Structures are given as structure tokens and as C-alpha cells.
Amino acid sequence: MATDHSTQILAPRWLIPVAPRDEVLEDHAVWVADGRIEAILTREQAQHRRQASDHPVEWIDLPTHALIPGLVNGHTHAAMSLMRGLADDLPLMTWLEEHIWPVEGQMLGHDFVHDGTMLAALEMIRGGTTTLSDMYFFPEAAIEAVQAAGLRGVFGIVVIDAPNRWSANAEEALAKGVELVNDWRRHSRIEFTLAPHAPYTVGDAALERVRTMSDQLDLPVHMHVHETAHEVEAAVAANGERPLARLDRLGLVNERLIAVHMTQLTDAEIDRLAVTGSHVLHSPQSNLKLASGFCPVAKLLEAGVNVGLGTDGAASNNDLDMFDEMRTAALIAKPIANDAAAVSAHQALHMATLGGARAFGLDERIGSIEPGKRADLVAVNLDEPETQPVFDPVSTLVYSASRRQVSDVWVDGHALLRGGRLRQLDSRAIIDQANTWREPIRWAKPAG
Incomplete structure (x- = not known):
């Protein structure tokens, strides 16, 4: 330092x-x-x-x-900076299933995550981000990078039922997560969340375990929820239940829930989020690029729901620019609400700072310029x-x-x-190291 x-x-x-x-x-x-x-x-x-x-x-x-x-990037996958521009102009599930997941299956590891996170940290510092909330595999490698960069980080313990290079199953991921939390609990710039990937990749048994651990360890639950209409429609077709209703039934819709994207919301669901004190993280540019939909931010704010901002990963954005995210959030909110006053500049700045800090329980320490912070x-x-x-x-x-x-x-x-x-x-050293991954990733990318 x-x-x-x-x-x-x-x-x-x-x-x-x-x-x-x-x-x-x-x-x-x-x-x-x-x-x-x-x-x-x-x-x-x-x-x-x-x-x-x-x-x-x-x-x-x-x-x-x-x-x-300092700006709070409330939702990102920092290491995915190494996949910036890898698979553009595709819908979410095609992007994930045919491009991102196959590459991750071959490339994921400690060094990949460390080097990608270093590249992301470099970009974020230059863009005024001081806190990032990361949701990715090998969080121990991301912690090393963020520590070296001097940033403040919130690290998600990614829970997913399918085996991956970091964990064989959800139970192993949670066990590794508890160990990490215990190792870093006393560090002033390192915080954690439990991060089940999404309702469609995590079953009820794992989500119930996440809820129990969230209660025991007093950790937020950071999760992609209602990202696309397809996600909601598929869930209803499979079990007759919207994903948010399922999370509510499992006891996860509460003041610790940090729901990302939320492009598909009914008025009743918005009211439920407000009553429970749940938080929403808005990633407008990633939603636009993947054609995922539009988060009803003005309605959420009017209902009293706390909203933060995040860039998502550079593989779907394709940058980690919180200034651009603020501008986009303010601009697209207006036609969605049919109101030029919806999401003012002051509200956008609040979302990018104190809103994000509040979602992660950090608003007593960061997010505004006040004595004691x-x-x-x-x-x-x-x-x-x-x-x-x-x-x-x-x-x-x-x-x-x-x-x-x-x-x-x-x-x-x-x-x-x-x-x-x-x-x-x-x-220069960080960029050069990141570029050593370009050819391996190119060859790992499925043909066509």
C-alpha cells in the first residue's frame, strides 16, 4: 500500500x-x-x-x-474481463450455454480469476469505483487481486448445483465459503455474500441451505433473479411458480436479499420487495445488450425499495464504467415510466453510491461523505x-x-x-498479463 x-x-x-x-x-x-x-x-x-x-x-x-x-459497483463478475468481446450480440441463454460456460469449463482456475480481476481492478480504479461486489468462482483469487489493488471488495460465494472447476456441488461451495469467511472476517476491506447463481441453476435443497447459512452468518444473499421473461416463463411452466415467489416460499425474500436484474416484476412483487426490505441491483447496459428487458426502477424507488447499480461483467457490458451506467439508468427509466422526471441525476448518483452500499450493509461505512465514514x-x-x-x-x-x-x-x-x-x-504489466489469455480463450471458444 x-x-x-x-x-x-x-x-x-x-x-x-x-x-x-x-x-x-x-x-x-x-x-x-x-x-x-x-x-x-x-x-x-x-x-x-x-x-x-x-x-x-x-x-x-x-x-x-x-x-x-467512491462509486459502488454492486454487481460484477470481475474476472470475466478476460472474455470482453468474446461473444457479442446474443441473447442471454445462447451467450451463456454456447459460449461463456464452455470457455469457463476449460479456462477457469486461480490464475485466470486473479489476472482477470487485476485487469478489472485497473479499469475500475481509473473510473472512480472504490468498492466492487464480485460474483464469481475462485473468490480467493479475486480477493488477492483486490487486496493488491487497494480496493474494497464484497465477494460472493457462488453456489450452483452443477459441478464446475471450483466446486463439485453446492455443498462443497458453501463449505469453501465458510472457510473463506472465517479467514477474512476481520479484514476491514473484505466482505462476503452468499451468491446462489440463479433460480434456474440452484435447487430447493441448496437454497434452503443458503437461507440457513445467511441467518447463521448474517450474510446477504446476492442472486440473479427475474433476469429475463424466458426465465420466468420456464419456471412457471415447470412448477407453476414464479422464481421470486419460490424464493419467498423458501424464506429468502427478506432484508438480506440482493436481487440482480429484476426486469420482470409485477406491481404485487414490487410491493413485496418493499415490505420485506429486499434490495435490487440494476445493470441497465448489460440488460440492454442481452435484450433481457427493463427493470422498473422508477416504480421500485417510488415503492421505497433500495436500488443500487452494477455494471455486470465486461463479457456482457462490455465495460466496467459506472459513469456510463448512471447515465443509462437515468435515461432509460424515463421512457419506461413515461415520465421525464423519473430517476433524476441525483437519484442515479445515489444508486451508484449509497444505494449500493446500503444493499450490502455497508452504508454506515461508505457511500456518502459524512463524518465517521x-x-x-x-x-x-x-x-x-x-x-x-x-x-x-x-x-x-x-x-x-x-x-x-x-x-x-x-x-x-x-x-x-x-x-x-x-x-x-x-x-502495463497487468495488461500484458491479461493478453497472455487471449489465444487460449480464443481456442477454447466453440467454433461457429
């Missing part, structure tokens, strides 16, 4: 705390000490306090920047032709800004990116 001043003052042009909602502060600064946000002060107050301090305090001036909480912060330089003039900096961030305008990224007060330069990762 790069060495940083233990005490810093970050003084941006605009401070966007996210909580309170819709607030934008000017001529303010954030006092950071030992990786924690200690205070939000006016510039004048910060200057006086710095002068009175009996130890060195670094002043970081950000005169043309917006300072925001960890200093996971991102500075975005708005002094570019594409983002001038600035009338509302939140609108500018969501509708105009690019991830390429991210200049600085801190996690726990440690700088991972300063002035656009990486502080602890060697991008």
Missing part, C-alpha cells in the same frame, strides 16, 4: 456528499484523518484548523473538481469542454462527464489514483 499523509484536507470546487440527498456544497473541504472522514468544514474553517494543528496536514486543492463518494472518495475534473459550463454539478456528472475525467481516487484515505496517475498498480 502506498504511503499517504495520515491527515489530509481535500478542498474541491463542489462537494457532493450524497447524504443529505440533493445537497451540493461550495467552498467546503473534507478533513481526513487515519483513513476516516473526520469533518466537513468551510474552507476558512479548514485553513484555521490546519494552522492550529500540531502535526503536518496535507492540503489537496481541487479547484475545478467535484468530490463525490471511511474516506473512499473520488475527484472528477469538470474543467473540460464536454462538461462546461456547469449549472448543476450532479447533472453534469451523470449526463455529461466521462470516467476519463476521474483524476483522484482514495480508499481508506490511501490514494490509488492522483492527478490521473496510478499510485500502486503497474498498468
